[in-house]
Amino acid sequence: MQVEMQDIHKAFGKNQVLTGVHFELLPGEIHALMGENGAGKSTLMNILTGLHQADRGTILINGKERSFSSPKEAEQNGMAFIHQELNVWPGMTVLENLFLGRELKNGFGFLKMKEMKALAKEQFERLDVDIPLEQEAGLCSVGQQQMIEIAKALMVNAEVIIMDEPTAALTDREIAKLFEVIETLRKQGVSIVYISHRMEEIFTICDRITVMRDGQTVDTTKIADTTFDEVVKKMVGRELKDRFPARAASLGEVALEVRNFTRKGAFENISFSVRAGEIVGVSGLMGAGRTEIMRAIFGLDRMDSGELYRNGKKIKVHSPGEAVKHGIGLITEDRKDEGLILDFSIRHNIALPNVEGLSSKGFIDGKEEQQFVEDLIKRLTIKTESAETSAGNLSGGNQQKVVLAKWIGTNPDVLILDEPTRGVDVGAKREIYALMNELTDRGVAIVMVSSELPEVLGMSDRVIVIHEGKLSGELSREEATQEKIMTLATGGE
């Protein structure tokens, strides 16, 4: 199937996500789609497969203009989207999963088991995989589950399969198997859109590559005609303007040191430290294990081994409560689910980790609490009419400020920020950056996980890069460039 997307525009509310994107997919080709997080890859593919509708632009399929109003319709027309989060029902058998929603039935409504089994076998043979059909899907490995999804796609005669980060959770052997299957599919004329951050893979199996940046296509080239470095440059190629307040760090003693943090399957042998007054940026691709490391430091997730030092003294942190006692604060990436109690007022949210200090013998001093909260609202310029407004009614930027206020109120010595400006508008971003500077001026040590490279470069005194759960490099502020970080983050040399 030949697909051509021309001049695609899409906005969500005021947020322009795609501006005039072009994308072309040839029959039987494996086409890499690359770009930073938020570049618009997923949106583009969601438009192709009918989840979203384009505001403007045309989609040509085999030369004819078409658009799909739902993923179901796209599927019926030969498009399958295999998401990063697999759509497998763990409690059902492999066979039941394969036919979920399109079971074969006879005239009485009974399932035609024999026919379904035969069909399923045929598909697995076509893919040259061997998974017991009666096994519960939840017991299959991630690689097998992926094969189930691919088989499902083939069963509806998909001619285009979109794979979003298909190898993110696979072992090396499973990846090899996946590549074999992809190769088989290509020979059978199926086109594949391969969304991935992993350079090595793209250069191994893809025919062409389209790079997207800031909701636009940079260009499309043959893999053979390009290089790692060129692709990275295209992905990040924007200038750093004065989006960041000037930073002059004066570093103190090491405030927090992480030694040999390991959790099987998530991260391995991670060691780094952060000094008082320093901002350490933590860069890496989505799923590289950055968030997991931070959560382990804070006692939120377990780890298998590793040591933690505060001001040179070894400490043990088993729960967030203990981390708070040691002067560590964590702002998680998911502020709605983990940062805030949306039903609570701003006052109650900000007071939550601080309320012990605002009370004596368990009784909260209402006046002191009021004052404490008002001060933080002013200090962080949270825009609200009253401290009693519930947090759920605030804008993203203001919500993030409430989370920050909550933790700044605890007077932490070490503050871990996971994606501190995600979903925050430009103005509020700058205010948050300024606040980070103010904090480090007072000697707070900051560890900042961010997927936005400009932010990492603009704010960090030092950058560490995580690649597939391992520390792949450390760069000083002077050394760090987008290209160098991207190379380290994608496992390049």
Add this chain to the structure above:
Amino acid sequence: MSKSGVRPLSDMAQKMGPLLGLIILVLIVSILNPSFLAPLNILNLLRQVAINALIAYGMTFVILTGGIDLSVGSILALSSALMAGMMVSGIDPILAILIGCLLGALMGAVNGLLITKGKMAPFIATLATMTIYRGLTLTYTDGNPITGLGDDYMFQLFGRGYFLGIPVPAVTMIIAFVVLWVILHKTTFGRYTYAIGGNEKAAWISGIKVTKVKIMVYSLAGLLSALAGAILTSRLNSAQPTAGESYELDAIAAVVLGGTSLAGGRGLIIGTLIGALIIGILNNGLNLLGVSSFFQMVVKGIVIVIAVLLDRKKAA
């Protein structure tokens, strides 16, 4: 709650809805039968309400954390039997009541441990302990009431006496309300109770000891059930092995009628007191009006449905 004088509208509605319902109910019942308002009847009503109100206070804390406690009726029965047993064996009745209340708290703590350390769903954990505590009560009493509790004046006063003309159980209900209101709204424990129900994960990340708070909440529910058990024991001058059966349902109904969300995080203890009064008035008023006790259940059920439907509308 707020000192700045700015109170969210939803908070007001949360408070006013149940109160309005109570007023309307009082009006209807007193028009249909003016003897409802007779002082003696009102005092009688308050005494009847006390037991459910005490249990429902505890249930409010539990539901605010997003949990549920089905074992309160069984805790009432078991602690009542233990208190009576102690009295029969000659222990000072007031001391027996104190020990009984502590044992009630302990039974609640077991619930809390199962739910936190055992990671069981509150519904399942307390369904199991409901059966266990009831079974222990029946075993301990051999299925017979425990009588011969003596004629200690203080003990008799507890369930049957008057203080300044008000039945002592009603006084207990009011004192408990004030104490619990202060705990819920003025202490860190109360704040954490709301926070856990509002977003347990966020509360935990904020450094709150969720496990400890939850165990305390279930212990409090157990303690209050045992206190209600003490009142019942005094009133009946005996411990009944089947006491408190289905009391958990009346308590949950009172909490829900009071506008507290079963999802946790939202609700007020004043609402629960009002809810308990509404249920009490329904019982009392329908009796006065000569409605059969079988049909009373139908009316009670319908009132709960209407209250929750109105609440949904308000929320939407």
